[in-house]
Amino acid sequence: xxxxxxxxxxxxxxxxxxxxxxxxxxxxxxxxxxxxxxxxxxxxxxxxxxxxxxxxxxxxxxxxxxxxxxxxxxxxxxxxxxxxxxxxxxxxxxxxxxxxxxxxxxxxxxxxxxxxxxxxxxxxxxxxxxxxxxxxxxxxxxxxxxx
Amino acid sequence: xxxxxxxxxxxxxxxxxxxxxxxxxxxxxxxxxxxxxxxxxxxxxxxxxxxxxxxxxxxxxxxxxxxxxxxxxxxxxxxxxxxxxxxxxxxxxxxxxxxxxxxxxxxxxxxxxxxxxxxxxxxxxxxxxxxxxxxxxxxxxxxxxxxxxxxxxxxxxxxxxxxxxxxxxxxxxxxxxxxxxxxxxxxxxxxxxxxxxxxxxxxxxxxxxxxxxxxxxxxxxxxxxxxxxxxxxxxxxxxxxxxxxxxxxxxxxxxxxxxxxxxxxxxxxxxxxxxxxxxxxxxxxxxxxxxxxxxxxxxxxxxxxxxxxxxxxxxxxxxxxxxxxxxxxxxxxxxxxxxxxxxxxxxxxxxxxxxxxxxxxxxxxxxxxxxxxxxxxxxxxxxxxxxxxxx
Numbered sequence: 001x002x003x004x005x006x007x008x009x010x011x012x013x014x015x016x017x018x019x020x021x022x023x024x025x026x027x028x029x030x031x032x033x034x035x036x037x038x039x040x041x042x043x044x045x046x047x048x049x050x051x052x053x054x055x056x057x058x059x060x061x062x063x064x065x066x067x068x069x070x071x072x073x074x075x076x077x078x079x080x081x082x083x084x085x086x087x088x089x090x091x092x093x094x095x096x097x098x099x100x101x102x103x104x105x106x107x108x109x110x111x112x113x114x115x116x117x118x119x120x121x122x123x124x125x126x127x128x129x130x131x132x133x134x135x136x137x138x139x140x141x142x143x144x145x146x147x
Numbered sequence: 148x149x150x151x152x153x154x155x156x157x158x159x160x161x162x163x164x165x166x167x168x169x170x171x172x173x174x175x176x177x178x179x180x181x182x183x184x185x186x187x188x189x190x191x192x193x194x195x196x197x198x199x200x201x202x203x204x205x206x207x208x209x210x211x212x213x214x215x216x217x218x219x220x221x222x223x224x225x226x227x228x229x230x231x232x233x234x235x236x237x238x239x240x241x242x243x244x245x246x247x248x249x250x251x252x253x254x255x256x257x258x259x260x261x262x263x264x265x266x267x268x269x270x271x272x273x274x275x276x277x278x279x280x281x282x283x284x285x286x287x288x289x290x291x292x293x294x295x296x297x298x299x300x301x302x303x304x305x306x307x308x309x310x311x312x313x314x315x316x317x318x319x320x321x322x323x324x325x326x327x328x329x330x331x332x333x334x335x336x337x338x339x340x341x342x343x344x345x346x347x348x349x350x351x352x353x354x355x356x357x358x359x360x361x362x363x364x365x366x367x368x369x370x371x372x373x374x375x376x377x378x379x380x381x382x383x384x385x386x387x388x389x390x391x392x393x394x395x396x397x398x399x400x401x402x403x404x405x406x407x408x409x410x411x412x413x414x415x416x417x418x419x420x421x422x423x424x425x426x427x428x429x430x431x432x433x434x435x436x437x438x439x440x441x442x443x444x445x446x447x448x449x450x451x452x453x454x455x456x457x458x459x460x461x462x463x464x465x466x467x468x469x470x471x472x473x474x475x476x477x478x479x480x481x482x483x484x485x486x487x488x489x490x491x492x493x494x495x496x497x498x499x500x501x502x503x504x505x506x507x508x509x510x511x512x513x514x515x516x517x518x519x520x521x522x523x524x525x526x527x528x529x530x531x532x533x534x535x536x537x538x
Contacts, residue, residue: 049241078241099259107253110239112219115293116170117256117271121283123152123162123202131200137260138200138277144259146266 040090043070043083044098044147046106053080053109059101060084067098082106096143103142149536150204151286151515156194159205159516167283167291172219175295177211177229181312182285183506184522184532186342187457190411191276192519196459198260198278205515206534207233207273208316209285210308213299222296228308229299230492231292232484233316235271235280238297242270249481254294255280264460269481286515288536300488306495312533313343313502314491319484320455321347322491324406325355327478328453332356337393337402337445339438340456341369341381343505343531345408348455349379350500352404361396363389365414368528376504390445401447409438410456423463436462443469443477454479505531512536 053071060069063084070083082105084098107114125131150164167176185208190196192205213227223229236243236251243251254270255261260278261268273292274284283290292298302311321344330336336352338345341364349360360379364370370381382392393402414420414437423435442452443466452475470477494500507530510518518532 047241049239049244103258106240107237111173111237111253111294113171113173115237115253115256117281118170119165119168120281121150121164121167121204121287121291122200123150123160123164123204124154126155126201128201134198134200134277138257138281141257141259141277145262145268 037089040092040095041085041088043085044095044102045081045083046102046147047074047078047081048106048109049079050109051077051079053082057082057105059104059108060098063097063101066090093143096140099145099147100142102147148288149512150283150288151206151512151534152201153192153199153203153205154201157192159192159519161513161515162202164204164287166289167287169215169217170291171293172217173294173296174217175213175220175223175292175299176215177209177231177290177292178214179209179211179285179288179290179536180228181211181308182206182209182287182512182534182536183312184519184534185316186344186410187275188519189523190457190459192523195411196276196278198276200277200281203274203276203281204283204285204287205274206284206286207275208312209273209290210302210312210315211285211290213295214289216295220295223299223301227299228302230302230311230314230488231273231298231300232319232482232488233272233275234269234481234484235273235282235293236297236485237294238485243297243485246483246486247480248297248483248485250483257281272481286512286534286536288512297485300492303492303496306492307503309503309506309533310495310501311492313347313505314484314488314495316482316484317343317505317531318347318351318491318500318502319487320344320482321349321408322351322487323480323482323484324348324408324453324455325351325357325404326487327480327483328404328406329451329476330355330357330404333358334403335359335397335400336361336404336406337442338362338379338406338408339442340364340408340410341366341373342408343502344455345406346373346377346505347502348406348408349373350377352406353378354494354499357404359396361393361402366525369530372504372530376501389441393445397447401445401450403447403450405442405446405450405452406455407438407442407453408455411435411458436465440464440466443473443475446473446475449474451476451478453477457481506533508532510534511538 235254236248237253240252251270258268271280
């Protein structure tokens with residue numbers, strides 16, 4: 001049963017990734033017109049509601065020297081756009097790390113800390129494949145999305 | 148401590164669970180005095196929103212006392228009696244600066260799920276599945292509230308617990324619809340749904356200056372509350388052609404503002420009702436949008452339709468042609484409660500806004516399963532079941 005649940009958790013995370021990267025119009029975020037390697041080389045960005053945003057950004061620096069970072073003022077007084085892009089063609093996991101790091105950097109700049117939710121109070125977790133799949137998806141969620 | 152949890156589809160139980168702890172410097176812990184069922188909980192309990200994990204603590208409308216606070220919390224003090232909007236908002240991002248608090252960029256720690264579904268992630272919500280952050284809910288003796296200086300509002304001494312409780316979600320949600328729906332002095336406003344949110348949307352529209360407010364439902368006891376406690380007109384859709392009735396009551400124009408406060412499990416009559424039920428059960432659509440369709444049909448040319456009921460995914464047979472050719476403005480939102488709670492509490496203190504009649508049933512938290520059963524069945528005239536974890 002434990003093995004089944006571990007597999008289900010893995011599948012949940014994979015399913016979320018699949019949802020994001022399915023090349024169907026209106027489903028997930030993957031481009032239906034660009035090759036995957038072109039999409040992988042795009043800049044990922046967050047807009048930080050701070051006009052005076054300045055580095056260093058430890059969360060981004062931790063991703064290594066392959067990461068290129070740039071900033072520019074956002075239109076309409078919305079703060080500063082913070083961009084990151086890896087040299088070469090990164091894989092999905094690497095892009096996921098960048099998404100999560102950009103989000104953490106934004107929170108640190110705007111709020112001063114990264115919001116935590118775990119450990120959340122809960123009752124009995126029934127060991128079901130559906131539940132394990134959901135946990136897998138939730139664990140992967142910070143690294144997925146539109147960035 | 149005791150908490151009411153989601154144990155599976157249509158299954159609510161009460162269990163001993165660990166007490167929450169401060170996780171961030173901006174957190175507070177509350178001792179919960181009152182926490183209440185919401186119609187949108189039924190979507191979670193019934194499995195319509197498939198991001199619930201067994202063991203998740205339910206509840207997102209609540210009132211309590213601060214018992215512990217993080218070191219960065221300044222505005223809120225231990226001992227304060229506070230009401231908290233159900234959406235988690237940081238107060239520092241651009242969306243919060245625009246008072247669009249339920250769209251907070253920093254309120255949902257799991258944005259990948261909702262970004263995949265909707266293209267962007269709204270903020271998080273207490274007790275509202277792992278798609279909305281995975282926060283533990285309020286049906287418990289104690290609860291953690293992040294960003295406390297933004298989300299906690301001290302209740303004036305003259306406002307009772309039961310009245311203030313509904314400032315957490317029902318009134319704030321209703322107020323969001325009436326305000327962002329564009330209600331102007333002199334307007335005619337129609338509201339679909341006479342549950343707590345619909346009633347409060349109607350009352351908010353009146354306080355914003357609407358000249359005529361009509362609420363549509365099928366349950367006699369709720370329509371009676373609309374007439375008695377809200378002071379609005381009431382229409383029974385099970386015996387009345389709603390669009391014809393609204394046309395007749397408005398000199399042929401239709402309402403200026405139409406607020407839909409029903410959501411994805413809407414009931415409707417005839418072929419449309421059967422069609423939506425079958426398609427939803429076959430998973431060919433996720434939500435039943437009959438009230439939204441009717442609102443678009445009924446609204447005056449150039450008017451405003453506000454979708455306040457909770458929807459999760461796709462609907463079928465959406466009247467896009469009517470929307471476009473009638474020049475309608477359609478808008479939707481979860482509640483931006485942090486924007487409205489101070490104004491709402493002032494109205495509650497003055498007596499212009501009362502909510503006690505919504506609490507038709509009050510019971511200890513240990514009876515949560517029965518409380519939800521009565522609420523779902525709308526048994527015994529139930530509008531809302533309030534739980535008291537301390538009793």
